[in-house]
Amino acid sequence: MKKYIGLIVIIGLGCVSYAQANMDDLYKYYNPQGELTFGAERGKTLWHKKHLDKKGKERACTTCHGEDLRKSGKHAKTGKVIDPLAASVNKERFTDLKKVKKWFKRNCKWVLGRECTDQEKGDILKYLSQL
Amino acid sequence: MKKNSVVFMLMMSVTLGGVSVLHADEGFASWLFSVERKKGVEPVTDAIYNEECSACHFPYQPGWLPEASWQKLIAASALEDHFGESAELDEQTQQHIINFLTANSADKSYYKRSKKIMASLNKDQAPIRITKVPYIIKKHDEIPEKLISKNEKVKSLSYCEKCHKKAEKGIFDDDSVFIPGHGYWSD
Structure with missing residues (x-):
């Protein structure tokens, strides 16, 4: 048993550091040179800002994700339930760079009609990480 | 008599064996002979x-x-x-x-x-909407609009799973249809 304790501790520490590093990994990914400063307040403003689609209908991040990110959202078109975005209730959020990249690309296009800049993505992540 | 039953057993095992081999090939014969339709x-x-x-x-x-x-x-x-x-x-x-x-x-x-x-499709037809497939249109043409497109709980034919309760399992028979706000459906 004793000889396994070291191994268990190492695995345990590995898991903890991996989970904690993820948010920082994301900031680093969107700010590789370190010249940007991300701010939650700017992220919040952008998150709630309403944009008009081609038909003049309002859309924002909240259209699908809802006003309370600790609760489920709903896909605007299909009605499919979207799991809560807040990491405080959904541990899977912001742990997979591939997913983060995919949804930023799709959803920025849907809300803003264009891709978001690295600055905007970092700001949004700062805001979301606090919820 | 005893000889007959041995022959019968042999024939059965050859047939069943043949069917299972065909089944693995996913060919027309396997579909035709498949025990599980x-x-x-x-x-x-x-x-x-x-x-x-x-x-x-x-x-x-x-x-x-x-x-x-x-x-x-x-x-x-x-x-x-x-x-x-x-x-x-x-x-x-x-x-x-x-x-x-x-x-x-x-x-x-x-x-x-x-x-x-x-x-139901012509050879050159390749619709990008399942709801535009003639067979799908025909299968739903008896259902009044108020139960699908004008039904807030369904909205469109595109949402298979709203009414076809076993849709994810690939089952679409009448018995498994339940239209929200209406009830079971049979034509």
Whole structure:
């Protein structure tokens, strides 16, 4: 048993550091040179800002994700339930760079009609990480 | 008498053995002789397809459309505007999904619904909407508008799973239909 304790501790520490590093990994990914400063307040403003689609209908991040990110959202078109975005209730959020990249690309296009800049993505992540 | 039963047993095992071999080949004969009739549409078995597509909508089985339809629908350029929305995927995932869809498309399936779909389409027809397949239109033409498009709980024929309670299992018979706000349906 004793000889396994070291191994268990190492695995345990590995898991903890991996989970904690993820948010920082994301900031680093969107700010590789370190010249940007991300701010939650700017992220919040952008998150709630309403944009008009081609038909003049309002859309924002909240259209699908809802006003309370600790609760489920709903896909605007299909009605499919979207799991809560807040990491405080959904541990899977912001742990997979591939997913983060995919949804930023799709959803920025849907809300803003264009891709978001690295600055905007970092700001949004700062805001979301606090919820 | 005893000899007869031995012969019978031998014949049976040869027949059953033959059927199971054919079954593995997924050929026409296997479909014809299959003990377990392939009634609906082949259920989705691919985890990546399920995860990616069901993030937004019902994961439509590949057997609903012919290969040419899936080629048009899931092409990388097409995913940039997937019925008005970006459904862009990284290249690896997109390739995986298109391979899964085209390998199991309606033209290659021996499930009843896929056969019916192919029979209702002309050779050069490759619709990108399942709801535009003549067989699908015909199967739903008796249901009044107020139960589907004007029913707030359904909205459109596109949402299979709203009424077809076993849709994810590939079962679409009348018995498993329950229209929200209305009840069971039988024609």
